[in-house]
Amino acid sequence: MGQTLTRAAQAATLESLRRQFFELGRVPEAGLPAPVMRSWQRCRKNGLDERDMRRVDNATRSEFSMARERNGRLLSHASGVMEHLYEQIRSSGSLVVLSDAQGMILHAIGDPGFVDSASRVALQPGADWSEEHRGTNAVGSALIERSPVEIFGGEHYLQRNSILTCSAAPIFDPCGQMLGVLDISGDHRAYQPHTLGLARVGAGLLERRLFEADHARHILIAFHDRPEGVGGLQEGLLAVSGEGEIMGADRLARALLGIDERPCTSLGGFANLFRTALGTMLDRAARSPEALLELELRNGAVVFARARASMAFHLSRSPLSSPARGTASRAATRARSAAVAAEGRITLEHLATGDAALQLALDRAGKVIGRNIPLLIQGESGVGKELLAQACHNSGPRASGPFVALNCAAIPENLIESELFGYVGGAFTGARREGAVGRIQQAHGGTLFLDEIGDMPLSMQARLLRVLQERRVVPIGASEAIPVDIALVCATHRVLSESVKAGSFREDLYYRVNGLTVYLPPLRERSDIRCIVERLIDEDLDGRAPGSVTVSEEVMHFFERYAWPGNIRQLQNVLRVALALLDDHEDVILSRHLPEEIFSSEAGATEGLPAPVRAPVAIAAHAARTRGRRLKDVQEDTILRVLAEYDGNVSAAARALGIARNTLYRKLGRDF
Numbered sequence: 001m002g003q004t005l006t007r008a009a010q011a012a013t014l015e016s017l018r019r020q021f022f023e024l025g026r027v028p029e030a031g032l033p034a035p036v037m038r039s040w041q042r043c044r045k046n047g048l049d050e051r052d053m054r055r056v057d058n059a060t061r062s063e064f065s066m067a068r069e070r071n072g073r074l075l076s077h078a079s080g081v082m083e084h085l086y087e088q089i090r091s092s093g094s095l096v097v098l099s100d101a102q103g104m105i106l107h108a109i110g111d112p113g114f115v116d117s118a119s120r121v122a123l124q125p126g127a128d129w130s131e132e133h134r135g136t137n138a139v140g141s142a143l144i145e146r147s148p149v150e151i152f153g154g155e156h157y158l159q160r161n162s163i164l165t166c167s168a169a170p171i172f173d174p175c176g177q178m179l180g181v182l183d184i185s186g187d188h189r190a191y192q193p194h195t196l197g198l199a200r201v202g203a204g205l206l207e208r209r210l211f212e213a214d215h216a217r218h219i220l221i222a223f224h225d226r227p228e229g230v231g232g233l234q235e236g237l238l239a240v241s242g243e244g245e246i247m248g249a250d251r252l253a254r255a256l257l258g259i260d261e262r263p264c265t266s267l268g269g270f271a272n273l274f275r276t277a278l279g280t281m282l283d284r285a286a287r288s289p290e291a292l293l294e295l296e297l298r299n300g301a302v303v304f305a306r307a308r309a310s311m312a313f314h315l316s317r318s319p320l321s322s323p324a325r326g327t328a329s330r331a332a333t334r335a336r337s338a339a340v341a342a343e344g345r346i347t348l349e350h351l352a353t354g355d356a357a358l359q360l361a362l363d364r365a366g367k368v369i370g371r372n373i374p375l376l377i378q379g380e381s382g383v384g385k386e387l388l389a390q391a392c393h394n395s396g397p398r399a400s401g402p403f404v405a406l407n408c409a410a411i412p413e414n415l416i417e418s419e420l421f422g423y424v425g426g427a428f429t430g431a432r433r434e435g436a437v438g439r440i441q442q443a444h445g446g447t448l449f450l451d452e453i454g455d456m457p458l459s460m461q462a463r464l465l466r467v468l469q470e471r472r473v474v475p476i477g478a479s480e481a482i483p484v485d486i487a488l489v490c491a492t493h494r495v496l497s498e499s500v501k502a503g504s505f506r507e508d509l510y511y512r513v514n515g516l517t518v519y520l521p522p523l524r525e526r527s528d529i530r531c532i533v534e535r536l537i538d539e540d541l542d543g544r545a546p547g548s549v550t551v552s553e554e555v556m557h558f559f560e561r562y563a564w565p566g567n568i569r570q571l572q573n574v575l576r577v578a579l580a581l582l583d584d585h586e587d588v589i590l591s592r593h594l595p596e597e598i599f600s601s602e603a604g605a606t607e608g609l610p611a612p613v614r615a616p617v618a619i620a621a622h623a624a625r626t627r628g629r630r631l632k633d634v635q636e637d638t639i640l641r642v643l644a645e646y647d648g649n650v651s652a653a654a655r656a657l658g659i660a661r662n663t664l665y666r667k668l669g670r671d672f
């Protein structure tokens with residue numbers, strides 16, 4: 001209020017200050033904020049006439065669309081922030097404006113009443129609000145001053161702009177490079193003292209969003225030198241790779257750590273800045289995700305930190321890069337588990353463990369969430385189809401609604417109908433008196449997951465099709481249809497298009513359930529087995545600290561080559577057995593902790609698998625026993641053993657070894 005009065009009083013004195021400056025050529029000693037004074041002097045030096053009424057041409061259509069294209073990333077993150085700011089000032093006769101680093105307005109949203117007056121002074125997309133063209137104004141001056149600026153009424157250099165009050169804050173990248181300006185402009189008579197603060201908060205939010213987007217695949221550590229600063233707008237953000245490299249530090253982090261933002265130097269490893277080891281910090285974060293952790297800097301000072309759960313440590317270890325090894329990457333895996341623990345629900349980010357084919361499936365699935373497009377997940381049994389369905393549900397707008405799963409292959413044919421559609425009391429012999437709500441209805445407002453949809457009886461398919469078309473369900477024995485709002489995710493290990501050809505699956509239903517198909521790769525084809533193993537161990541530790549149990553390199557090597565016919569479910573069981581067999585003092589899983597069957601040819605379960613994936617089964621299981629021997633001997637030994645396993649069947653042995661039958665004959669005849 002006091003500020004408002006000061007501004008109102010200032011409006012009157014501004015007239016006399018302008019007279020001094022523009023008519024008498026004198027620089028007022030007091031009464032004008034320093035940035036305004038500096039700007040007036042710059043404008044005069046540039047020969048700008050304060051009474052200039054000439055039109056400044058807006059950018060042409062193609063110049064404007066090129067500028068928007070150049071600033072696409074800024075624009076895409078800014079629109080949400082601008083909407084948010086606009087919500088705060090709605091009906092105050094104001095406009096929220098985004099300009100690029102040269103002062104061209106890229107986007108503006110505002111109250112229709114003011115948009116009109118604003119366009120009269122060309123405060124509109126495509127207009128250039130650099131100081132050079134429009135004199136003192138918040139956008140142009142913030143660009144030059146490199147700090148938030150408020151320009152009120154007659155402080156605008158050009159008289160015609162004195163109807164405005166504008167508050168602008170620059171947007172920087174972490175290295176201090178100017179990206180643009182966020183500005184809130186309105187009629188000067190409706191001046192609000194908090195507007196500059198809002199613009200400043202908006203610019204800070206936008207910088208943070210850009211940083212988070214750049215580092216969505218890194219571990220984010222939020223910190224501050226005071227405990228209460230963590231979680232607030234002044235916290236600093238560090239992005240750390242799975243290998244412990246600092247990949248980025250936002251402006252606030254650089255300020256807190258006393259690092260000059262320009263020139264933007266690489267920050268090196270986590271250990272360069274902190275005495276506390278990254279692994280130690282992430283271990284603690286995994287144990288208590290909500291707790292504030294103390295991090296000791298190299299200079300002995302302490303900051304308070306939290307590993308950011310929402311980012312879920314989306315490690316994108318390219319399959320071409322070496323598989324993640326070492327403590328830091330392991331720490332990252334643990335940190336991701338901490339993230340899940342904090343959120344309590346599995347999301348798409350949590351499932352990303354670095355395999356390219358899996359990532360493709362996750363990315364594609366992520367794109368249709370919330371868009372009313374049915375998702376069909378294909379993959380062998382145990383690859384995680386249901387988990388993916390749950391992750392999609394948890395990652396979308398229906399997350400607070402129910403997730404209801406039904407395995408169509410697991411229920412007797414005559415019960416599927418009542419399970420799916422429900423029934424009214426007394427609808428059939430044996431029905432409960434009070435009736436039952438079917439799964440479709442239970443999923444109202446959420447997601448219905450139909451597992452093994454390919455095994456649904458044909459008669460049921462017709463009814464399901466009707467529900468999906470009409471979005472209504474009629475319970476057995478009922479006369480009224482009940483509207484249902486569900487997202488549909490289906491899964492199958494079958495190739496449904498083949499089932500359509502074979503006549504066991506309705507073509508029309510196929511197109512209904514198959515809005516988008518994603519394919520989950522079998523475990524043997526995944527490049528991220530190491531990461532999954534670490535995850536599964538940590539999930540099943542039963543009292544031991546995360547990261548305290550590891551797998552020997554030998555066992556890991558075997559895991560990476562084994563065919564895994566039961567996929568992740570089988571790996572999970574193998575690790576559970578191994579953990580159970582570990583003595584209290586043991587913390588490394590060795591081959592002797594693995595269940596016997598995994599080494600036997602049957603448990604290799606190679607039947608039906610293509611030859612190349614079967615080959616490693618025999619060889620890897622054998623590897624432990626062949627170390628240190630001559631290659632020729634090892635080869636001979638392996639071939640003979642595999643032949644014995646297949647009862648002398650050369651074709652089967654060749655398939656298991658992953659070599660052609662002729663090659664095996666040749667080896668049998670010549671090399672031995």
Ligand SMILES: Nc1ncnc2c1ncn2[C@@H]1O[C@H](COP(=O)(O)OP(=O)(O)OP(=O)(O)O)[C@@H](O)[C@H]1O
Nearest residue numbers: 351380381382383384385386387388451568569572
């Ligand atoms: N990425 C993962 N991380 C940890 N556990 C996983 C992962 N994916 C799958 N699992 C576990 O593996 C097991 C099998 O997963 P899920 O039931 O989702 O597979 P599915 O493909 O639906 O199997 P089925 O076709 O046999 O129904 C579950 O216990 C699940 O928790």
